[in-house]
Amino acid sequence: MWVPILPCICRWQKNDCGFIFMEIIRIKNLTKKYDDFVAVDNISFSVSKGEIFAFLGPNGAGKSTTIKMLTTLLNPTSGEILVDNHNPAKEPDAVRRSFGIVFQDPSLDDELTARENMDFHGVLYDVPDKIRKERVQQLLGFVELWERRNNLVREFSGGMKRRLEIARGLLHHPKVLFLDEPTLGLDPQTRNHMWSYLRNLNQTEGTTIFFTTHYLEEAERIAQRIAIIDHGKIVAIGTVAELKNQTNAASLEKAFLKLTGSEIREELGKGYGSARMHAWHGGRR
Ligand code: ADP
Numbered sequence: 001m002w003v004p005i006l007p008c009i010c011r012w013q014k015n016d017c018g019f020i021f022m023e024i025i026r027i028k029n030l031t032k033k034y035d036d037f038v039a040v041d042n043i044s045f046s047v048s049k050g051e052i053f054a055f056l057g058p059n060g061a062g063k064s065t066t067i068k069m070l071t072t073l074l075n076p077t078s079g080e081i082l083v084d085n086h087n088p089a090k091e092p093d094a095v096r097r098s099f100g101i102v103f104q105d106p107s108l109d110d111e112l113t114a115r116e117n118m119d120f121h122g123v124l125y126d127v128p129d130k131i132r133k134e135r136v137q138q139l140l141g142f143v144e145l146w147e148r149r150n151n152l153v154r155e156f157s158g159g160m161k162r163r164l165e166i167a168r169g170l171l172h173h174p175k176v177l178f179l180d181e182p183t184l185g186l187d188p189q190t191r192n193h194m195w196s197y198l199r200n201l202n203q204t205e206g207t208t209i210f211f212t213t214h215y216l217e218e219a220e221r222i223a224q225r226i227a228i229i230d231h232g233k234i235v236a237i238g239t240v241a242e243l244k245n246q247t248n249a250a251s252l253e254k255a256f257l258k259l260t261g262s263e264i265r266e267e268l269g270k271g272y273g274s275a276r277m278h279a280w281h282g283g284r285r
Pocket of ligand 1 (some may be wrong): 034037039057058059061062063064065068112
């Protein structure tokens with residue numbers, strides 16, 4: 001239910017317990033089509049400031065497409081998005097300043113050191129020199145890479161690279177951190193470590209965390225609220241307890257399978273099916 005308090009300045013949402021939280025992400029009737037194919041189909045939900053929110057779904061469900069629209073990389077076909085009160089399609093710069101992102105595919109420069117990768121990002125985001133130096137030290141310390149700051153990234157393990165990406169995503173003090181499968185391929189120790197950094201960040205800085213994962217026990221442990229998307233539609237949204245109750249399941253994984261079925265979804269190379277391939281130009285559309 002939307003409560004119309006100060007509608008022009010900020011938006012508020014009332015949760016089930018009657019508390020009022022400010023929204024940091026609002027999605028309303030959002031649709032994305034690739035030609036005739038509907039990848040995201042009229043979805044609506046919102047995320048509160050400071051929330052740890054999991055966005056789950058089988059392969060091809062529409063998660064990455066949604067994240068790309070939230071982060072200014074793709075324009076919606078229709079519907080409304082607000083990130084930190086700005087519309088990504090109309091105010092991309094304001095939206096970009098409000099978030100950090102860690103993608104599935106590493107985007108670090110392997111030929112630069114850890115510190116150079118951080119500095120480069122800080123310059124791109126206009127973080128003033130003095131503040132940049134302080135934050136680089138603080139963040140590399142936070143992800144336990146300060147001692148390795150002068151090493152080339154190509155010498156890093158997968159876990160170290162992911163930690164560096166997280167540190168880099170936080171350099172401009174974003175209000176929201178988007179993480180698309182941040183722990184994919186990492187061993188359980190590194191995954192645990194990473195989640196404790198992120199939880200700590202969420203508690204100390206109030207950073208909103210919006211993440212996807214296929215490790216459902218991870219989402220069960222960490223997320224305060226979860227949305228499940230399948231075939232482009234939101235099939236459930238709520239706390240872990242609510243999703244388990246709704247499906248009469250003992251775990252989030254069982255609830256997820258009941259909601260999305262157990263048939264295996266083929267991953268078409270991230271959606272580049274031949275019928276649709278011709279229309280994709282690799283950028284924003
Ligand atoms: P997920 O992230 O949940 O695995 P995606 O958002 O990547 O799903 O994809 C949703 C659907 O959209 C899939 O069926 C995929 O094949 C299709 N799709 C994704 N990107 C493109 C694209 N660039 N061109 C055409 N179809 C795409």
